[in-house]
Amino acid sequence: MGLQSCVNINKEWDIVGARQMGRDIAREIGFGTVDQARIATAISELARNIYLYAETGQICFEVIDNINQKGISMIAIDSGPGIRDISQVMEDGFSTSGGLGAGLPGVKRLMDDFDIKSEEGKGTEIRALKWVR
Amino acid sequence: MDGKFKKIVIDNSDTIVHMWLDEVDSLKDGNYTSSISDELFENTNREFVNVIFSSIQKQGASISLEEFSEKLINLGWPLSYITDGLQVFRRVTVDYILSQSDQVDSTYISNVLKSVDMWVEPIIRQLVNEYSGSWEHIVSLQRVALQELSAPLIPVMDSITVMPLIGTIDTERAKLIMENLLEGVIRHNAEVVLIDITGVPVVDTMVAHHIIQAAEAVRLIGSTCILVGIRPEIAQTIVNLGIDLGKFPTKSSLRKGFTAALEITNRKVVDLDGKEESIGRMLDSLNGE
Numbered sequence A: 001m002g003l004q005s006c007v008n009i010n011k012e013w014d015i016v017g018a019r020q021m022g023r024d025i026a027r028e029i030g031f032g033t034v035d036q037a038r039i040a041t042a043i044s045e046l047a048r049n050i051y052l053y054a055e056t057g058q059i060c061f062e063v064i065d066n067i068n069q070k071g072i073s074m075i076a077i078d079s080g081p082g083i084r085d086i087s088q089v090m091e092d093g094f095s096t097s098g099g100l101g102a103g104l105p106g107v108k109r110l111m112d113d114f115d116i117k118s119e120e121g122k123g124t125e126i127r128a129l130k131w132v133r
Numbered sequence B: 001m002d003g004k005f006k007k008i009v010i011d012n013s014d015t016i017v018h019m020w021l022d023e024v025d026s027l028k029d030g031n032y033t034s035s036i037s038d039e040l041f042e043n044t045n046r047e048f049v050n051v052i053f054s055s056i057q058k059q060g061a062s063i064s065l066e067e068f069s070e071k072l073i074n075l076g077w078p079l080s081y082i083t084d085g086l087q088v089f090r091r092v093t094v095d096y097i098l099s100q101s102d103q104v105d106s107t108y109i110s111n112v113l114k115s116v117d118m119w120v121e122p123i124i125r126q127l128v129n130e131y132s133g134s135w136e137h138i139v140s141l142q143r144v145a146l147q148e149l150s151a152p153l154i155p156v157m158d159s160i161t162v163m164p165l166i167g168t169i170d171t172e173r174a175k176l177i178m179e180n181l182l183e184g185v186i187r188h189n190a191e192v193v194l195i196d197i198t199g200v201p202v203v204d205t206m207v208a209h210h211i212i213q214a215a216e217a218v219r220l221i222g223s224t225c226i227l228v229g230i231r232p233e234i235a236q237t238i239v240n241l242g243i244d245l246g247k248f249p250t251k252s253s254l255r256k257g258f259t260a261a262l263e264i265t266n267r268k269v270v271d272l273d274g275k276e277e278s279i280g281r282m283l284d285s286l287n288g289e
């Protein structure tokens, strides 16, 4: 496990900062252009959801360096309103903000591993991971 | 007391100005850019000290302060020139008044300091305010300039218009894109508008959503919107996100999009020499491929 680096999400342009940091880490550990774009897009989705629904939160990155594989893990944490029905928000097209509703199911497809925990009124924590191929 | 100090200073302004100029002159090396010529520096110093004296005589704010700070900004000099200069003035003046007095006790010193501070403070305040105000003005102008650049429309030929997008798209810019697109399509009477996203680093659901809405709006006013410049990695992430761009035309490059636009508007590029390749070359140079 490598060091954690975090970006606070408070305003819209923090999304760009988070994306930048994630992309830099991804490039450094050897992800190709397509995966870098996937990772940056996933970060954008998670960070924007924080900005839109929880107002503030954090995105943290960790480099995973095992004997046989390397990867990047990201955690998006907020203490916003939380999500009542997780299976509903994971459906393509479900949105409470008039969006495409493609963000969360999209992140799941963009990454190799995806895990979401949320409690109404407490907040949301989403982990996503991608391995270098 | 204050009146007495003021009289000393004004009666001996020549000496004080001289002392001030000497000290400020020695600040030049290392503090301010060497590109400032000696002549300009000396002239500005003289003007500065005149501004200070006229402000003290007139008791506070004056128009010359405003003009002077504006001049400094136009010259591009740092704010520290103002603060250093006034600091030196304060020191020189206090020294001078004290040197002209017979008995100097602590009350006297404190009175001198109080008086000089009272003269200098409004000048600092006004100059710094003017200075930062002008910067804010410049920043707001640049903001407008940046906004004008953020969603440009280029009417390349009759009925074909291109909107090249470069850089990150946030919600504010996304709205501007929509407005400019619709307004521009109507103003230029465009049948086809090409949105080029080659320079957009990340296309997430928000950006995609706005592009889809813009294209839909363009369709509603009777024109066609073609999305071009979709880099391979962007195409893959859009597919992964599960976004359906199938409803409106997309092309990988501006070149292909332009060819399609010509077809839609019933035109084609004809090479007068009849050599097919040179058409390709022309289109290549259009796209920078």
Ligand SMILES: Nc1ncnc2c1ncn2[C@@H]1O[C@H](COP(=O)(O)OP(=O)(O)OP(=O)(O)O)[C@@H](O)[C@H]1O
Pocket: A045, A049, A050, A053, A054, A078, A080, A081, A082, A083, A089, A094, A095, A096, A097, A098, A099, A100, A101, A102, A103, A104, A105, A124, B205, B206, B209
């Ligand atoms: N961090 C969060 N806190 C609370 N609710 C959330 C959070 N993230 C997502 N949601 C809820 O889940 C829904 C689905 O999110 P998702 O990102 O998939 O789509 P969206 O944000 O509505 O639209 P888009 O396609 O633009 O992302 C949201 O509409 C919102 O109600």
Ligand SMILES: [Mg+2]
Pocket: A045, A048, A049, A099, A103, A104, B205
């Ligand atoms: Mg979302």
